[in-house]
Amino acid sequence: xxxxxxxxxxxxxxxxxxxxxxxxxxxxxxxxxxxxxxxxxxxxxxxxxxxxxxxxxxxxxxxxxxxxxxxxxxxxxx
Amino acid sequence: xxxxxxxxxxxxxxxxxxxxxxxxxxxxxxxxxxxxxxxxxxxxxxxxxxxxxxxxxxxxxxxxxxxxxxxxxxxxxxxxxxxxxxxxxxxxxxxxxxxxxxxxxxxxxxxxxxxxxxxxxxxxxxxxxxxxxxxxxxxxxxxxxxxxxxxxxxxxxxxxxxxxxxxxxxxxxxxxxxxxxxxxxxxxxxxxxxxxxxxxxxxxxxxxxxxxxxxxxxxxxxxxxxxxxxxxxxxx
Numbered sequence: 001x002x003x004x005x006x007x008x009x010x011x012x013x014x015x016x017x018x019x020x021x022x023x024x025x026x027x028x029x030x031x032x033x034x035x036x037x038x039x040x041x042x043x044x045x046x047x048x049x050x051x052x053x054x055x056x057x058x059x060x061x062x063x064x065x066x067x068x069x070x071x072x073x074x075x076x077x078x
Numbered sequence: 079x080x081x082x083x084x085x086x087x088x089x090x091x092x093x094x095x096x097x098x099x100x101x102x103x104x105x106x107x108x109x110x111x112x113x114x115x116x117x118x119x120x121x122x123x124x125x126x127x128x129x130x131x132x133x134x135x136x137x138x139x140x141x142x143x144x145x146x147x148x149x150x151x152x153x154x155x156x157x158x159x160x161x162x163x164x165x166x167x168x169x170x171x172x173x174x175x176x177x178x179x180x181x182x183x184x185x186x187x188x189x190x191x192x193x194x195x196x197x198x199x200x201x202x203x204x205x206x207x208x209x210x211x212x213x214x215x216x217x218x219x220x221x222x223x224x225x226x227x228x229x230x231x232x233x234x235x236x237x238x239x240x241x242x243x244x245x246x247x248x249x250x251x252x253x254x255x256x257x258x259x260x261x262x263x264x265x266x267x268x269x270x271x272x273x274x275x276x277x278x279x280x281x282x283x284x285x286x287x288x289x290x291x292x293x294x295x296x297x298x299x300x301x302x303x304x305x306x307x308x309x310x311x312x313x314x
Contacts, residue, residue, distance in 0.1 A: 006273070008270075021258075021270065021273075032269070033270070036267075036268040040271060043225045043226050
């Protein structure tokens with residue numbers, strides 16, 4: 001088990017994770033990050049629309065992984 | 079005595095005479111100190127006794143086929159979270175401690191004896207299971223139809239009202255010894271998402287959760303965010 005920090009980027013704003021989470025391995029980190037981003041995207045879609053969100057994960061020494069999503073809506077002119 | 083918190087809890091929803099309270103106090107019971115995370119009733123068990131939470135917190139949960147745990151309800155002191163085992167033979171979920179907890183156990187035969195002799199107690203226990211079901215209906219709406227921040231707001235507003243009714247929340251502050259991972263298991267979101275929601279609430283001055291203690295700084299705002307209406311708790 002090792003401590004990882006999940007920083008959250010919403011638009012231009014980066015919220016730094018000060019506490020971190022103990023995770024088993026990098027696969028568990030990826031799963032937590034991806035699932036969290038999907039959760040947040042779901043809320044963003046029905047609330048305040050955010051077209052770019054990302055989770056940047058680091059450990060004590062530096063960045064280890066990043067997941068991001070881009071949301072696009074195109075209305076066709078009729 | 080497990081009976082004191084139980085009587086306090088039952089009197090939130092029902093009228094009990096001093097005779098009824100004395101009969102509850104006379105129930106023979108065994109008290110156990112359980113450490114954090116102890117599953118003390120398992121799915122599939124055939125319990126022969128009911129439990130009363132005397133201090134600390136317990137929770138109900140179920141685990142899916144792929145190992146994911148869903149927390150179904152939280153139970154502070156005074157609650158009797160396995161009353162249904164009086165009439166339903168096999169447990170259909172687990173019951174565990176969230177923190178170090180003191181739990182009293184009362185043999186079914188003694189509770190059944192009281193139910194037969196004292197209709198007011200029978201009605202009070204029945205009301206208790208009806209309110210329990212109402213809490214589950216609210217939980218379903220919370221998980222199925224609200225955003226993550228509204229889910230947490232609703233959960234904490236409801237918990238505050240239930241704790242205040244039995245004298246366990248003063249000045250909008252109460253003990254709630256829970257990790258972010260466990261909150262996630264209750265709210266159907268990840269620990270990282272829970273952490274983000276809490277830090278939003280902290281930054282906007284709505285609430286703070288630190289070292290197992292919840293501080294509600296703006297209860298009205300919390301009620302509004304969670305769409306919380308206490309009617310379903312039927313507290314009199």
